[in-house]
Structures are given as structure tokens and as C-alpha cells.
Amino acid sequence: MKQSPVLEHLIESLRCLPGVGRKSAQRMAFQLLERNRPGGHALGQALLNAMDQIGHCEMCKNFTEQTRCQICSNVKRDASLVCIVESPADVNAIEQAGAFNGIYFVLMGNLSPLDGIGPAELELEKLEQRLASGDIQELILATSSTIEGEATAHYIRDLARPHNVAVTRIAQGVPMGGELEYIDASTLARSINERRKLDL
Amino acid sequence: MKQSPVLEHLIESLRCLPGVGRKSAQRMAFQLLERNRPGGHALGQALLNAMDQIGHCEMCKNFTEQTRCQICSNVKRDASLVCIVESPADVNAIEQAGAFNGIYFVLMGNLSPLDGIGPAELELEKLEQRLASGDIQELILATSSTIEGEATAHYIRDLARPHNVAVTRIAQGVPMGGELEYIDASTLARSINERRKLDL
Numbered sequence: 265m266k267q268s269p270v271l272e273h274l275i276e277s278l279r280c281l282p283g284v285g286r287k288s289a290q291r292m293a294f295q296l297l298e299r300n301r302p303g304g305h306a307l308g309q310a311l312l313n314a315m316d317q318i319g320h321c322e323m324c325k326n327f328t329e330q331t332r333c334q335i336c337s338n339v340k341r342d343a344s345l346v347c348i349v350e351s352p353a354d355v356n357a358i359e360q361a362g363a364f365n366g367i368y369f370v371l372m373g374n375l376s377p378l379d380g381i382g383p384a385e386l387e388l389e390k391l392e393q394r395l396a397s398g399d400i401q402e403l404i405l406a407t408s409s410t411i412e413g414e415a416t417a418h419y420i421r422d423l424a425r426p427h428n429v430a431v432t433r434i435a436q437g438v439p440m441g442g443e444l445e446y447i448d449a450s451t452l453a454r455s456i457n458e459r460r461k462l463d464l
Numbered sequence: 465m466k467q468s469p470v471l472e473h474l475i476e477s478l479r480c481l482p483g484v485g486r487k488s489a490q491r492m493a494f495q496l497l498e499r500n501r502p503g504g505h506a507l508g509q510a511l512l513n514a515m516d517q518i519g520h521c522e523m524c525k526n527f528t529e530q531t532r533c534q535i536c537s538n539v540k541r542d543a544s545l546v547c548i549v550e551s552p553a554d555v556n557a558i559e560q561a562g563a564f565n566g567i568y569f570v571l572m573g574n575l576s577p578l579d580g581i582g583p584a585e586l587e588l589e590k591l592e593q594r595l596a597s598g599d600i601q602e603l604i605l606a607t608s609s610t611i612e613g614e615a616t617a618h619y620i621r622d623l624a625r626p627h628n629v630a631v632t633r634i635a636q637g638v639p640m641g642g643e644l645e646y647i648d649a650s651t652l653a654r655s656i657n658e659r660r661k662l663d664l
Contacts, residue, residue: 267527267534267552267556268518268527268528268529268530268533268534269529270510270513270514270517270518270529271514271518271527271528271529273510273513273514274510274511274513274514277503277506277507277510277511278507278510280496280500280503280504280506280507281492281495281496281507282491282492282495283488283491288483290553290556291482291483291553292481292482293514294527294551294552294553295481295482296480296481296511296514296515297514297515297518297527298551298572300480301515303477303480304480304511304514304515305511305512305515305516306477306480307477307478307480307481307508307511308507308508308509308510308511308512308515309508309512310470310473310474310477310478310508311474311477311496311504311505311507311508311511312505312508312509312512313470313473313474314470314471314473314474314493314496314497314504315496315497315501315504315505315508316505317470318468318470318471318497327467327468327471327494327497328468328471329468329469329470329471330468333468334467334468351494351498352494353490353491353494356467356490372498
């Protein structure tokens with residue numbers, strides 16, 4: 265490469281973004297330099313600020329630059345209802361759905377013994393402390409419907425058993441607007457096995 | 465959005481990258497925060513450095529943090545052979561092809577009167593000065609085979625005429641490895657009209 269070292273360094277650095285290869289990184293660098301230097305500058309500053317300032321909420325482990333995140337510190341939210349999710353992106357998805365007014369516990373991953381991720385890595389002792397404190401009435405398990413997600417949900421259910429709280433799992437079945445013809449077999453089987461009685 | 469303002473600002477800032485929408489920006493931000501904070505920090509710093517330090521080479525207008533870029537200041541390159549290209553990305557492409565040992569003149573765009581881009585915006589007077597100095601023997605027009613690229617090549621050819629330099633245009637025709645069946649009609653017509661006599 266006969267490029268300037270500063271430009272070359274920028275292109276290499278852009279590749280740490282997910283889904284960005286050499287060609288895209290080059291395109292991004294040229295685009296910012298040619299057409300949007302203020303934007304590039306603002307992005308650089310935003311990255312430094314975020315990496316330095318953003319930590320984890322002491323209650324739910326979600327990203328926040330405060331000790332306690334906006335959801336956990338909102339008195340209008342029902343703190344007795346705790347939804348367990350895998351990642352901050354899941355919190356966003358549920359918030360956008362607008363059907364939940366409790367608070368969260370963000371695992372930041374799933375149990376995965378082969379990768380060395382056990383209960384300690386997910387800081388499940390924080391959840392246990394909250395369960396022991398008696399503030400929680402219901403625990404909603406909203407981990408993914410994958411093998412790891414199910415295993416994690418299973419483990420947390422066992423964890424909650426001694427504490428006299430209701431434990432629920434989000435409903436699994438046919439997605440809204442999904443045509444039966446195109447739904448995979450295991451989803452369809454589950455939606456039949458877990459059919460709901462209708463009020464008549 | 466119930467996200468922390470610092471995180472929200474990072475997500476919005478990432479959207480200034482080409483091809484990055486809200487969802488990708490969110491994925492990038494979470495990925496960096498969860499798995500690669502040093503990388504995110506390095507990227508932030510690289511962006512600030514690049515936006516602040518990178519300017520244009522006084523000779524060829526390519527990006528560089530020095531007064532003169534690495535190619536223009538390399539005494540092993542033939543400064544009498546100048547290749548006119550549209551963008552820094554084109555310089556990279558030609559350098560990687562490895563078939564050129566002259567120097568460049570990077571237009572940073574094409575003539576486009578409707579968008580207000582005339583000879584002054586492309587700083588063609590810099591090229592004229594170099595033509596007038598008598599250092600240039602051949603000018604290779606390597607603008608794109610688009611209407612704008614052809615018009616720009618045409619304009620520069622007229623510019624060079626009084627200066628007694630050879631002006632060439634890169635060969636246009638069937639790409640290497642291209643099957644005739646799948647080549648578009650205008651490329652095929654040109655490749656026949658501009659056929660080359662073979663040595664026997």
C-alpha cells in the first residue's frame with residue numbers, strides 16, 4: 265500500500281467494526297475524508313466518550329454511564345417484575361414492543377461451559393441477591409430459543425426455585441403474520457403442543 | 465429510546481458511515497462496548513487523527529498528511545508520466561495492478577456543471593501549471609467510462625493540446641476472463657471497433 269500511514273491506520277482501525285472488511289473500510293475512510301470531516305470528527309469523539317464513560321448498571325448490568333440505568337432508576341417501572349435477557353439489544357427490542365413495564369436483568373451472554381462462561385461470568389450472584397431480598401415477585405425468562413438460551417433459562421429457573429417467586433418463560437409459537445406453510449416444523453410442533461384454551 | 469445519552473449519541477454518530485443504518489449502528493456500538501473496547505478506543509483516536517492531519521498532496525491532490533505524498537516524493541517514479549484519475553480509491557486500484565510507475569493527478573471528482581463542479585473546483589490549473597513547466601511527456605487519462613468521466617477526459621485532452629505532450633486514454637474493451645456472451649453490447653461494439661493488429 266502506497267497510502268499515507270495515518271490513512272492506512274484509519275482503514276485498519278475501521279475493520280474492528282462488525283461486517284466491515286478491507287474494501288468497505290477504505291470506502292468509509294474516503295467518504296469521511298472527502299465529504300464529511302465534521303461527521304468523522306464527531307464520530308471519533310463519540311467513540312472515545314462511549315468507550316471511556318459507559319459502564320454497567322449496578323442493578324441490571326445494562327450499558328449506562330451512570331451508576332444505575334434510566335430504566336432501573338425510573339420509579340414508574342414495576343421493580344417486582346424482572347425480565348431476564350441476554351443482551352442490551354434485547355432490552356431495546358422489548359422496550360420498542362412497549363408491552364413491558366417491569367425492569368430487566370441483562371446477562372451479557374449465555375451460559376456456555378465450553379467457552380468458560382459459567383454463572384460467575386454472568387454475575388448471577390447479583391440476581392440471587394435480588395431474589396433473596398424478596399423484592400421480586402415474578403421473573404420472566406426472555407433468553408433466546410436456542411440451545412444455550414434454553415439451558416440458561418433452565419439454570420435460572422432452578423436458581424429461583426427456593427425463593428418463592430413466580431417464574432415464567434416468554435411464549436413460543438407461530439410469529440404474528442407468519443403463514444403456517446412457511447413456519448419451521450419444530451416451531452409448529454411447539455405451537456400445537458402449547459395450544460391455549462379460548463374463552464367461550 | 466430508553467438508552468443512555470452517550471450510547472445514543474454513539475449510535476447516531478456511527479450512521480455517518482456509508483451504508484450504515486440504525487440497526488447496523490446499534491450492532492456496531494454494542495459489539496465494541498461488549499467485546500472490543502480497546503479497538504473502539506483506537507478507532508476513535510484514528511478518526512480524530514485522520515480528520516485533523518490528512519490534507520492533500522501539493523502535486524497530485526491525493527490524501528496525505530505530508531506536503532507531498534509518498535508517490536510524488538518517490539524519486540524512483542517517472543514524473544514525466546502522469547495518470548489522471550478521479551479518486552484516491554482509483555490510485556489504490558492502479559497501484560495494486562502494479563503496471564504503472566509514473567505519478568498521478570487526482571481530480572477528486574469529475575466535471576459536472578449542473579452540480580457546480582467546473583475546472584476550478586477540480587483545481588485543473590495545477591495540472592496546467594505542470595503541463596506548462598514542460599516536465600510532463602505523457603498524460604494517461606484514466607477517468608471512468610461514464611458520461612462524466614468521458615467528458616472530463618475530453619476536457620483535459622483539450623487542455624493538454626497546446627503543451628506538446630502525448631495524451632493517451634486507458635484501453636476500453638472486454639475485461640480479462642470475461643465471456644463474450646455476457647458482455648454488454650456497447651463494450652463489445654467498442655472492442656470490435658478498436659481491435660488491435662497482431663504481430664505475425
